[in-house]
Amino acid sequence: MRQSISLLVFLFAVWLLLSGYFEALLLILGLVSCTFVVWIAKRQDVVDHEGHPVNLRPIRWILYSVWLIGEIVKSNIDVAKRVWNPRLPISPTLVKVPADFDELQQVIYANSITLTPGTVSIDLTDNTITVHALTREGATTLEKGEMARRVRSVRRAQ
């Protein structure tokens, strides 16, 4: 139920943002269609902890996003330098990093790894993510596990 209500509020907010209409009739029509979508989602059984996570911690989540953007900017500059360097100083490395979280955190973790230039997560099997790193330094930074620690913090303990 919590998830359905949260989904409805979220859908309606997006509807308002994209339509920009504030007339009573259109607002009601929008609300009706959002409710209809929630009903369909409920019937399809896709409203669950995975499809619409309500137990993320919002403040930690924002802190994590800000930190991730900082990391992305840093590694972007680093990779750009290497690409333009005539000697092309890269050292492709494969590493396995542990990811013993729940499913949502694993997705967040793997996506964050891929979003950061210089590291791409290429496989996820039994709580281990195989990462292809452009440089050995990138691989070592990841293995230190700061990102994993931060990913762990965005979700309430079950």
Next chain:
Amino acid sequence: MQLLIDILSWITILGGSFFVITGGVGILRLPDFFTRLHAVSMSDTLGIGLIVLGLVLQAGFTQTSAKLIMIFLFMLFTGPAATHALAKAALHGKLKPLASQKMDQEESSP
């Protein structure tokens, strides 16, 4: 004030374009499939991000900005998914990353 915003948005849009071009150059210069994936994530994140930031500065605090930011967020979600799908397909097709080939060589010739 308008001048300042114009200058800032010029800087960010040009910066974004630079990263998109760098991504393209990276695809050409890097040696194998897996290293080329790294170049794509460059234009996907900072390239798109800076261009959207520049456009948001031009649009101001309007609905257009909100839509632009949503485009950016969708890119952030779809980019890694596409990259991951490509990498996984390549692994399934038995394409060996340069890195693991090097590792094999080191193991066979101590």
